[in-house]
């Protein structure tokens with residue numbers, strides 16, 4: 306039987322650069338003690354107080370169908386958070402609650418792209434972006450960025466592709482995989498291109514609580530941008546709730562009305578007890594979020610100290626998120642070859658920059674997701690290995 310082109314085309318075919326990751330998983334399955342610096346999963350679990358709220362809600366009977374757009378309480382909690390943190394007046398009608406940020410990314414592209422439309426995104430990128438775009442039948446168009454500019458996009462380079470016609474532009478700050486945070490100038494440039502070329506802006510802000518330098522600016526808050534921006538949010542990273550699958554889209558009311566129709570025909574909403582736990586978690590405010598984010602800033606500083614004492618491995622300025630991007634070009638190896646050799650010789654698993662597109666070749670992404678002591682030792686080994694290769 307023939308499957309649809311849309312579903313068979315999601316991965317786009319070819320190598321996706323995740324071979325090192327799968328190799329590490331096979332080694333772990335065989336009992337090898339691998340230091341995993343690969344995926345964006347905290348080394349802590351969801352806080353017990355959040356679980357208690359989940360338990361109380363479920364036992365209290367909130368296990369039936371929840372309202373498809375999200376519970377009133379959850380939509381209002383997210384709206385209040387966005388109003389307070391971005392200054393953009395936001396009501397519950399601007400919010401759809403989704404099963405995580407990934408489903409929000411998919412829904413946002415369904416809402417903005419028709420089959421065959423070109424959908425722009427910034428390279429290097431979070432691994433699912435091109436597949437998400439292909440999944441809605443649109444054509445993924447990467448916009449290359451440059452290590453020398455800390456992988457921040459340049460408005461004029463986005464404009465080159467926008468001029469050829471496009472429906473949307475997807476950006477992500479704080480950024481996975483690079484750890485960079487877009488400043489006001491970068492975002493103003495992006496906003497200008499969106500307005501000039503009538504693009505929807507899809508702004509992935511799932512790392513908005515993890516900023517070590519500068520500030521998180523939501524492009525939805527820039528002049529005349531709220532009407533053309535869909536913000537993707539999630540509690541995965543901010544509250545270590547990756548497995549709870551809860552996130553949201555913030556968008557103009559009309560967009561949300563259509564997205565509710567999509568949710569009715571796809572997810573049919575998010576479990577009520579998860580939403581109640583999320584409302585509880587959001588009510589804990591910035592203190593809990595800061596506590597969850599703190600290890601990544603600490604480890605970023607550990608990395609900075611180790612890298613300050615050598616000249617072989619370069620650190621892309623890491624201002625946020627749970628990753629650092631390291632330039633290993635001085636070893637003469639590609640990111641993929643370096644990651645493979647580090648895994649083979651020292652049982653340390655990292656992600657090749659090539660897993661995230663073309664712009665980050667010769668780099669590796671290090672997820673700062675093991676305890677400080679292990680992180681420090683792994684990073685020192687990584688540097689020693691790079692120096693050995695470069696020599």
Ligand SMILES: Cc1ncc(COP(=O)(O)O)c(C=O)c1O
Pocket residue numbers: 345404405406407408431477481509511538539540541547551552
């Ligand atoms: C940039 C980015 N966006 C979205 C997601 C999706 O997160 P979730 O679906 O867990 O909310 C991730 C997860 O790693 C991510 O790194």
